Amino acid sequence: MGRLDGKVCVITGAGGGMGRDAAQLFTQEGAKVCAADVNLDAAKETASGCAEGTVFAHQVDVADEASVAAMMSATKDHFGGIDVLYNNAGISPADDASVLDTTTEAWDRVQAVNTKGVFLCCKHGIPHLLDRGGGSVINVASFVAIVGAATSQISYTASKGAVLSMTRELAVQFARQSVRVNALCPGPVETPLLLRIFGDDPAALERRRNHWPTGRLAKAREVVNGAxxxxxxxxxxxxxxxxxxxxGLTAAYVTPE
Ligand SMILES: NC(=O)c1ccc[n+]([C@@H]2O[C@H](COP(=O)([O-])OP(=O)(O)OC[C@H]3O[C@@H](n4cnc5c(N)ncnc54)[C@H](O)[C@@H]3O)[C@@H](O)[C@H]2O)c1
Structure with missing residues (x-):
């Protein structure tokens, strides 16, 4: 028996990183999954790595309201309803940096995907969970919603703080209707998103490693197991x-080395 038998899950950002890993694990545990991504080919590749008939790939731009509403309807049409929203899509572009350098355009792009995207997925997804008598919403925030860094990505950090507080409010609002809403806050994870940031700058990786009690990045699966x-x-x-x-990153003051 699978831990997600009978559940229908919408996973955004399922074309890569943790979203792709989640589609694989969730289907192995009995779920049916809508693997949604702005990159349809990547979503299809995710689907092809899962058991036949368990996943359908769907193109979505989480920053676009009509696109998000269509994704929810398509999932209902495909699998009969929705039980789990895994709002995982997020971006961390290079031009989102210090507050002194970040343009309003760069700020807005990150907010559109990371903050408005989660808002829209909740707005259009939660009614489907209510139709089923309850469900689970997993909003992906980050450890940067809890601690600050001198090497700033100002819009990204603000967006993850917004996801965290939005999550708490939704959790309270829908608790008596059996819709649970939690913020998954990963530490640094070995995915394309982070490897892009450190790829050109190994010194930046080393500087940060000092602050990680474990001294290493997480594997995607270690976070997805939490999801x-x-x-x-x-x-x-x-x-x-x-x-x-x-x-243990957010618990740390002084690390072993
Ligand atoms: N990697 C880390 O260290 C880390 C740490 C904390 C939090 N997170 C968060 O975890 C989540 C997943 O991160 P990841 O590292 O797996 O990222 P990733 O870049 O590997 O994958 C993100 C996926 O989201 C998709 N995407 C981007 N914009 C989209 C949009 N507008 N609509 C739909 N899909 C879109 C991308 O195409 C990509 O497939 C993100 O919200 C990220 O902010 C990551």
């Missing part, structure tokens, strides 16, 4: 949580 728990009924009394999977 699996939040998606499943095992977390039935967990809502409004700041669910950190950060290798």
């Amino acid at each position: 699996l728990f939040l998606a499943s009924d095992e977390s039935s009394y967990v809502t409004g949580a700041t669910f950190l999977v950060d290798g």
